[in-house]
Amino acid sequence: MIRIDSVTKRYPDGTVAVDRLSLDIPDRSITVLVGPSGCGKTTTLRMINRMVEPSEGAILIDGVDSRQQPVNTLRRGMGYVIQNAGLFQHRTIVDNIATVPRMLGWSKDKARARARELMERVGLDASFAKRYPYQLSGGQQQRVGVARALAADPPVLLMDEPFSAVDPVVRKGLQDELLRIQAELGKTIVFVTHDIDEAVKLGTMVAVLRTGGRLAQFAPPAELLSDPADAFVEDFLGADRGIRRLSFFSSAGLELLTAPVVAIDATAEQIAARGAAESPYVLVTGLDGRPLGWSEPDRLTAGQIDVGRLLACGRPFVAGQDSLRAALDCAVLSPTGWAVAVDHEGRAAGVVSQDSIAEAIRGAHAAGREEPKTIKAGARKVIR
Numbered sequence: 001m002i003r004i005d006s007v008t009k010r011y012p013d014g015t016v017a018v019d020r021l022s023l024d025i026p027d028r029s030i031t032v033l034v035g036p037s038g039c040g041k042t043t044t045l046r047m048i049n050r051m052v053e054p055s056e057g058a059i060l061i062d063g064v065d066s067r068q069q070p071v072n073t074l075r076r077g078m079g080y081v082i083q084n085a086g087l088f089q090h091r092t093i094v095d096n097i098a099t100v101p102r103m104l105g106w107s108k109d110k111a112r113a114r115a116r117e118l119m120e121r122v123g124l125d126a127s128f129a130k131r132y133p134y135q136l137s138g139g140q141q142q143r144v145g146v147a148r149a150l151a152a153d154p155p156v157l158l159m160d161e162p163f164s165a166v167d168p169v170v171r172k173g174l175q176d177e178l179l180r181i182q183a184e185l186g187k188t189i190v191f192v193t194h195d196i197d198e199a200v201k202l203g204t205m206v207a208v209l210r211t212g213g214r215l216a217q218f219a220p221p222a223e224l225l226s227d228p229a230d231a232f233v234e235d236f237l238g239a240d241r242g243i244r245r246l247s248f249f250s251s252a253g254l255e256l257l258t259a260p261v262v263a264i265d266a267t268a269e270q271i272a273a274r275g276a277a278e279s280p281y282v283l284v285t286g287l288d289g290r291p292l293g294w295s296e297p298d299r300l301t302a303g304q305i306d307v308g309r310l311l312a313c314g315r316p317f318v319a320g321q322d323s324l325r326a327a328l329d330c331a332v333l334s335p336t337g338w339a340v341a342v343d344h345e346g347r348a349a350g351v352v353s354q355d356s357i358a359e360a361i362r363g364a365h366a367a368g369r370e371e372p373k374t375i376k377a378g379a380r381k382v383i384r
Contacts, residue, residue: 001027001155001188002048007057009043009213017043018213020057025205028186030178032203034193036236040213041192045158048190049078061156076100079149079157079187083165085141087133093119093144094129100152111151118147121184123177139170143177150185159191163198175201196237200225200244208233222248246325249364251317254327254357256341256350261285264292268302279351281336284310289347291316294336316340319349324364328357 002025009018018040025031033041046052048059050071059066066074087096097115102108116129122143133141142162149157163171175198182189193199199206200221208216208224210232217229225245228234234241260279262271264286274282274297281294284305293310314334317326319341330339331354339357341349 001025001062002190003060003063004044004048005058005060007044007047007054007059009040009047009052010055016212018047018054021209021213021215022057023207023215023218025188025190027188029204030182030189030191030202031205031207032191032193032199033207033209034196034199034236035209035216036211037194038211039209041194041209042160043213044209045160045190045192048156049075049080049158051075076104076152077154077156079152079154081142081145081149081157081159081162083161084138085133085145085162087141087144087148089133092130092132093124093136096133096144097148097151099148104152114151115147118150121150121181122147137170138166139174142166142174146174146178146181150181150187155188157187157189159189161192161194164193164195171198178202197244200247208236243325243328246328246361247323249324249361250320251322251324251327251341251360252320253364254319254324254341254352254360256319256352258350260338260351261348262300263287263289264305264307266300266302266305271297271300271302279336279338279353281311281338283313283338283340283348283351285348289345291340291342291348294334294338311335313340316342316346316348318342318344324357324361327352328354328361331357 004021004023004025007018007021008016010016021040021044033044035041043052047054048066050066088099094112094115097118098111101111101114116126119126119129124140124143124147128136128140133144136144145162163174166174179202191202203221205218206221206224207218210216217224217233222245225237225241228237257278260274260281261283262274262285264284271282280296282297282300283294284292286292291313292307293313295310312335315330317330317339321344327339331337331352337354338351340351343349
């Protein structure tokens with residue numbers, strides 16, 4: 001949908017912000033622009049909707065030079081989300097979201113109905129409709145910004161570091177929400193960030209830019225992590241790129257042990273049997289099957305298991321859904337060195353050791369079983 005063809009942005013003082021940049025941004029996908037300060041990420045984004053005019057080259061939208069249509073028409077066909085949302089402080093939330101539809105001539109009732117529909121889509125309670133931006137948290141305001149950008153159903157969504165001003169927990173929630181919305185709507189999204197973890201999580205394709213707006217590498221996240229183009233890209237990805245790469249390997253192949261799992265109402269015979277299992281610890285679960293904690297077998301007495309004396313089981317991973325990175329993280333953080341796997345209902349599915357996870361990682365690398373993020377019929381395949 002979007003082709004950036006040998007684009008350069010040179011300012012009157014001679015500063016070159018973007019230098020002969022060429023990118024083919026795929027349709028119905030998330031393309032992330034990432035790089036150090038001064039690499040031209042935001043300038044490139046703003047040239048797409050002509051907030052900044054290129055000095056040389058052309059930007060084509062569906063094969064048509066963006067300069068061949070009125071700038072207002074071009075911008076109304078693109079949603080735009082920035083840091084801190086950029087909301088109108090004197091307008092209610094519903095009217096903020098309805099801004100572009102009203103500019104396009106929609107009736108007030110139709111525009112507000114669309115706004116309320118989008119509030120639900122981005123996870124905002126309907127009671128927020130008549131509030132003002134200052135009455136919402138930073139994360140809620142960013143959701144309003146996303147809803148406003150989607151209000152007129154534009155095919156293109158431009159996002160300029162939209163989640164960088166919120167705390168890590170809220171940021172993760174907003175990232176997950178964006179992936180969910182993208183799976184439903186299949187927009188063409190160009191996303192600017194300086195955070196490589198965010199780029200790898202969100203991007204279908206990632207463009208790494210050098211200082212001065214030159215392209216260093218343009219590739220899917222899995223390829224970027226496994227085969228950086230040069231030392232600059234490798235340094236930018238960081239020393240832990242191998243750990244990040246594990247996000248693209250599924251935990252589905254892990255062999256889970258169920259023998260070391262015992263219910264809180266287990267008999268003495270059941271506890272003894274579990275104690276003979278491969279793990280030096282047993283995982284105690286509640287009557288609902290959810291993990292409660294670890295214990296050495298000889299410290300458990302049938303009918304007298306004290307949950308307060310159990311070792312914390314740590315954060316479990318969802319077997320087959322979460323990645324090997326998530327499984328390894330669970331094992332490393334576990335006081336026993338074993339990770340707990342659960343099913344989609346949160347019930348214990350088994351346990352797995354760090355050694356078994358390491359063996360699975362070696363096998364996955366040897367077999368080349370990478371699972372890069374893809375777009376299929378508007379739905380995004382995600383392995384977290």
